[in-house]
Amino acid sequence: MAFSKVKFSFIVTILLLSSTTLLAHPGSGWGGPSGSGSFGLFPEFYQFSCPQANDIVMSVLRKAIAKDSRMAASLLRLHFHDCFVQGCDASLLLEDSAKIVSEKNSVPNKNSLRGFEMVDEMKASLEDACPQTVSCADILALAARASTVLSGGPNWELPLGRRDSKTASLSGSNNNIPPPNSTIQNLITFFKRQGLNEVDLVALSGGHTIGVARCVTFKQRLYNQNGNNQPDQTLEKNYFLDLKSACPGSGGDNNISPLDLASPAKFDNYDFKLLLWRKGLLTSDEVLYTGKVGKTIHLVKRYAEDEGRFFEHFAKSMVKMGNISPLTGFHGEVRKNCRLVN
Numbered sequence: 001m002a003f004s005k006v007k008f009s010f011i012v013t014i015l016l017l018s019s020t021t022l023l024a025h026p027g028s029g030w031g032g033p034s035g036s037g038s039f040g041l042f043p044e045f046y047q048f049s050c051p052q053a054n055d056i057v058m059s060v061l062r063k064a065i066a067k068d069s070r071m072a073a074s075l076l077r078l079h080f081h082d083c084f085v086q087g088c089d090a091s092l093l094l095e096d097s098a099k100i101v102s103e104k105n106s107v108p109n110k111n112s113l114r115g116f117e118m119v120d121e122m123k124a125s126l127e128d129a130c131p132q133t134v135s136c137a138d139i140l141a142l143a144a145r146a147s148t149v150l151s152g153g154p155n156w157e158l159p160l161g162r163r164d165s166k167t168a169s170l171s172g173s174n175n176n177i178p179p180p181n182s183t184i185q186n187l188i189t190f191f192k193r194q195g196l197n198e199v200d201l202v203a204l205s206g207g208h209t210i211g212v213a214r215c216v217t218f219k220q221r222l223y224n225q226n227g228n229n230q231p232d233q234t235l236e237k238n239y240f241l242d243l244k245s246a247c248p249g250s251g252g253d254n255n256i257s258p259l260d261l262a263s264p265a266k267f268d269n270y271d272f273k274l275l276l277w278r279k280g281l282l283t284s285d286e287v288l289y290t291g292k293v294g295k296t297i298h299l300v301k302r303y304a305e306d307e308g309r310f311f312e313h314f315a316k317s318m319v320k321m322g323n324i325s326p327l328t329g330f331h332g333e334v335r336k337n338c339r340l341v342n
């Protein structure tokens with residue numbers, strides 16, 4: 001008994017140390033920055049300390065989706081909004097307090113993000129099963145993968161071991177999450193800043209195969225795309241008319257429309273087909289095809305034709321996004337409550 005305890009803490013120490021070492025030497029051991037598991041994260045991180053972590057996340061999400069199919073989309077988006085602001089460190093989840101200015105009130109997040117109660121529920125179940133072990137940042141990464149899988153999308157080996165930040169950045173959230181009316185050049189720049197390339201941009205935009213957007217995020221396209229009171233000429237006529245009735249010129253800002261009108265709750269490649277048919281909801285998606293950058297145009301066509309290729313690239317790019325500047329080893333902490341620093 002005593003021996004196995006010693007052995008267990010030895011393994012945990014080795015795991016912690018290896019993640020710290022790899023943070024200092026990201027090229028060693030687990031692949032380079034674009035490989036699967038860089039920066040000291042690795043899929044077996046909870047193998048001994050909380051082997052049921054993924055099952056718990058999957059089971060909470062499965063129940064939530066049965067009540068509200070949009071929940072998968074909302075949780076997938078949380079991981080993106082977390083990772084683009086000071087890395088995948090659950091800074092997104094912190095509430096306002098004496099020391100924290102919450103990212104939840106940024107322009108891209110306020111009145112928009114949802115699913116925080118679901119993260120609390122996952123955390124509570126994980127705390128029951130394995131107290132103070134699974135970080136909130138890893139919960140977001142596990143939930144994003146679970147959302148994809150439970151909606152019919154690809155699965156992937158998910159590097160784990162992220163720790164939680166003790167800080168948040170409201171300005172980082174306002175400045176690093178691309179707005180929906182972005183030009184293709186802006187999108188490329190925002191992604192490049194995070195170490196992500198054009199393939200990642202197009203593949204990850206495929207996350208818009210599930211979920212919805214509020215009228216306020218695409219209204220400009222219907223009434224005044226270029227400041228001349230004219231709609232976006234790239235919108236297909238009938239789709240344009242449907243959107244106008246869902247999103248009137250004044251009021252209705254919180255009315256919602258599906259991002260992928262063909263299959264809003266199914267993770268598939270229809271959102272890319274819709275772009276070819278000029279039925280993409282957000283400008284930021286449409287410009288991947290109309291924005292005159294050969295590489296992104298080619299990828300949109302490719303993914304529209306070949307769902308398998310889209311799934312493969314999406315999975316790879318999710319791992320890459322999930323590797324953005326994680327806190328590992330002795331940095332940060334494992335929060336007890338995802339909304340508060342310990």
Ligand code: HEM
Nearest residue numbers: 073074077080112178179180204207211212213214217284
């Ligand atoms: C490329 C830049 C991106 C832009 C400009 C963008 C913008 C948006 C906007 C404006 C909405 C609707 C928000 C609202 O109505 O309040 C949205 C929803 C969503 N986004 Fe993105 N997004 C981007 C990338 C991504 C990425 C990388 C992912 C995940 C891999 C993602 C996943 C989602 C999902 C799943 C929803 C629906 C959420 C729900 O229904 O609750 N987005 N996005």
